[in-house]
Amino acid sequence: MSAQPVPLVPVLAVVGIGLIGGSFAAALRRAGQVGRVLGVGRRQASLDRALALGLIDEVVDLEQAARRADLILLATPVGAMRAALEALGPHLRPEALVTDAGSTKADVAAIARAALGERLRQFLPGHPIAGSEMTGPEAAHPALYHGRKVVLTPLAETPVRARDWLTRVWEACGAHVLLMDAERHDRVLASISHLPHLLAAAYMAQVSREGDADLRLSLAGTGFRDFTRIAAGSAEVWRDIFLSNRESVLDELAAFERVLGELRKTLEDPDPRALEAFLEQAALARRLWDGRSAMT
Amino acid sequence: MSAQPVPLVPVLAVVGIGLIGGSFAAALRRAGQVGRVLGVGRRQASLDRALALGLIDEVVDLEQAARRADLILLATPVGAMRAALEALGPHLRPEALVTDAGSTKADVAAIARAALGERLRQFLPGHPIAGSEMTGPEAAHPALYHGRKVVLTPLAETPVRARDWLTRVWEACGAHVLLMDAERHDRVLASISHLPHLLAAAYMAQVSREGDADLRLSLAGTGFRDFTRIAAGSAEVWRDIFLSNRESVLDELAAFERVLGELRKTLEDPDPRALEAFLEQAALARRLWDGRSAMT
The missing domain is CATH 3.40.50.720 (NAD(P)-binding Rossmann-like Domain)
Structure with a gap:
């Protein structure tokens, strides 16, 4: 030494x-x-x-x-x-x-x-x-x-x-x-990591179960690729994550479903202004995050 | 010439x-x-x-x-x-x-x-x-x-x-x-392009509305980035796409929600085997797609 x-x-x-x-x-x-x-x-x-x-x-x-x-x-x-x-x-x-x-x-x-x-x-x-x-x-x-x-x-x-x-x-x-504290960590991670995985997995399962899944998947492009990438992760690892953080994950899922229901309504009873305002809020939030995360 | x-x-x-x-x-x-x-x-x-x-x-x-x-x-x-x-x-x-x-x-x-x-x-x-x-x-x-x-x-x-x-x-x-035919095209695109956009936008809106959105977004990583990328797209363009294809989009959303409900059940009444089997199906479908799309 x-x-x-x-x-x-x-x-x-x-x-x-x-x-x-x-x-x-x-x-x-x-x-x-x-x-x-x-x-x-x-x-x-x-x-x-x-x-x-x-x-x-x-x-x-x-x-x-x-x-x-x-x-x-x-x-x-x-x-x-x-x-x-x-x-x-x-x-x-x-x-x-x-x-x-x-x-x-x-x-x-x-x-x-x-x-x-x-x-x-x-x-x-x-x-x-x-x-x-x-x-x-x-x-x-x-x-x-x-x-x-x-x-x-x-x-x-x-x-x-x-x-x-x-x-x-x-x-x-x-x-x-x-x-x-651990509880806050788990809530935040449920939101920004675990819920996206849950949604991507549910979406991927839904597409792959459809009768014309092959046709659908043959036309899937780069948006699909990025949106579903996390669904390819280890089922064993993610099973453990979901189970160990299940209450926070279920809470976040419920919050997501409320907001999704609001978006669905703008389509069911078509309201172009409300639909665009919703999409604009999401797009701005995403672009703002991109700008911030690029700075760190 | x-x-x-x-x-x-x-x-x-x-x-x-x-x-x-x-x-x-x-x-x-x-x-x-x-x-x-x-x-x-x-x-x-x-x-x-x-x-x-x-x-x-x-x-x-x-x-x-x-x-x-x-x-x-x-x-x-x-x-x-x-x-x-x-x-x-x-x-x-x-x-x-x-x-x-x-x-x-x-x-x-x-x-x-x-x-x-x-x-x-x-x-x-x-x-x-x-x-x-x-x-x-x-x-x-x-x-x-x-x-x-x-x-x-x-x-x-x-x-x-x-x-x-x-x-x-x-x-x-x-x-x-x-x-x-045009109808099949629109159903397939609702599935592999429009629905992912709808879900990513709803998710992004939900996260950004939470009281601790700043903390959440400060911890968001590469999985979040890929999952939400499409939500940054033009609100005007996507409003028009959703409205012009609204019936197919709503049909696909309903199909997604049924499958999501199945996944939610494996967490609400925890069933580790069913949860893992679900995640495994999604992961395999995604990896298979990756392999196929890499070949074309």
């Missing part, structure tokens, strides 16, 4: 070395803010590739990760987190922090509460709003989080010092960190 | 020299299948640019276009077609053919029937399924129709010779031509 300054994370452990976990390790490595990266995973082939790609330095098990790491990122499906936390808990170093990258946060907080007991203060739920259609360690990239938002949802038990440290770690990856 | 073979279209007139009309002229020119291109338009600035870009050779009025052209493409909003057809009708050369590029076809056929009378056999409705978020003559490109679908909806009055000739003209632009 040279006389370089101490990195923010002397020892990082990543559980699940795919796009999310691998990119986190790669970003911290490029920023010079990680010493050693330990990798934990179920699939040997993925671990081998992660080693070959230099994303991790060493493969360890959960107990070793807990005994050695300063920071542990759970980059696994939410369904695998309880078992991981139960295996990590008894061996965690007292100053270590565990975080995650799951798409829903109230359920993760509840899982951590059940699995960690009095070690709960060592867990801080998080959600990097970044992704890609690609998966696996090959898709990992040090710039994945650059300019992206990361939401942290501190628990009542979370020490301010831990919150500030994890914020700096994500900022070192190039991300903007937002703090909010 | 040199001793080149006679082009398919000795004299073409394009009414409305934007993306659609300009690209048609450019494609035929590149294919060596047009002699002279006449341009008709309301906005002098657009006509000047079209001349400067070499999309058209000459600016004329509707009467001149009718007196000289072998083929006339109406690349205007559907709302402007009746007046254009009424101005063209009395002066059309007996062997000339008029076609259009509107997004709905039953209404265009009705407009032509009312405007042209016994000249109806000289009108053949068409719809090139190609577009872009860009508009205007600058966006015109000879390759716009390459590999794209063009639907022609011949009327009972349409001579086979006219249908075959227009098919060859579009094929010279690189397009694949499909023939179907």
Whole structure:
């Protein structure tokens, strides 16, 4: 070891070395803010590739990760987190922090509460709003989080010092960190991520069940392509997201159906002015968002 | 003029020299299948640019276009077609053919029937399924129709010779031509183009009306971007499309809502297996479409 300054994370452990976990390790490595990266995973082939790609330095098990790491990122499906936390808990170093990258946060907080007991203060739920259609360690990239938002949802038990440290770690990856409570996170994500997926899936299912589906699909163009792209996502992953955030998703769906009903009325009893005003509101909101998101 | 073979279209007139009309002229020119291109338009600035870009050779009025052209493409909003057809009708050369590029076809056929009378056999409705978020003559490109679908909806009055000739003209632009009746075209387009627009607009309006819309939109990512992109389209254009195809759009919306209700039930009374099976059907259909559309 040279006389370089101490990195923010002397020892990082990543559980699940795919796009999310691998990119986190790669970003911290490029920023010079990680010493050693330990990798934990179920699939040997993925671990081998992660080693070959230099994303991790060493493969360890959960107990070793807990005994050695300063920071542990759970980059696994939410369904695998309880078992991981139960295996990590008894061996965690007292100053270590565990975080995650799951798409829903109230359920993760509840899982951590059940699995960690009095070690709960060592867990801080998080959600990097970044992704890609690609998966696996090959898709990992040090710039994945650059300019992206990361939401942290501190628990009542979370020490301010831990919150500030994890914020700096994500900022070192190039991300903007937002703090909010888990319930608000879940409502917002239900609105801007889960509901679009639900609607795109329902639409895609409807088209594909029609008797002339082949003709329809043969004429579908770029608008269709973009509108339905998210429907191609993993059914297993999205089933878990919908179930873990079902109340917020159902609330958002109900709100959407009310507004859709208003739009339907302008067509059923044709009202060209009201129809155009509605479409104009939607178009302006979308263009405004484009302008804002281009600035960040 | 040199001793080149006679082009398919000795004299073409394009009414409305934007993306659609300009690209048609450019494609035929590149294919060596047009002699002279006449341009008709309301906005002098657009006509000047079209001349400067070499999309058209000459600016004329509707009467001149009718007196000289072998083929006339109406690349205007559907709302402007009746007046254009009424101005063209009395002066059309007996062997000339008029076609259009509107997004709905039953209404265009009705407009032509009312405007042209016994000249109806000289009108053949068409719809090139190609577009872009860009508009205007600058966006015109000879390759716009390459590999794209063009639907022609011949009327009972349409001579086979006219249908075959227009098919060859579009094929010279690189397009694949499909023939179907206007009603089927409108149902299919309601399904794969108009309904997605309706849903994206309703969704965008709903999100933007929420009290915490700013927070929501600040966390929206790439899935949101793709799902809502079409909602940014012109409110005026889409108002006209929805109104001219309202019965088919309402039918498709009702079919969508039935399927959405089925998906909602798997969440309301949580049924993980049914939910996953539904999502899997949608994901497979979307991936299959991707594979097919990549081949064409």
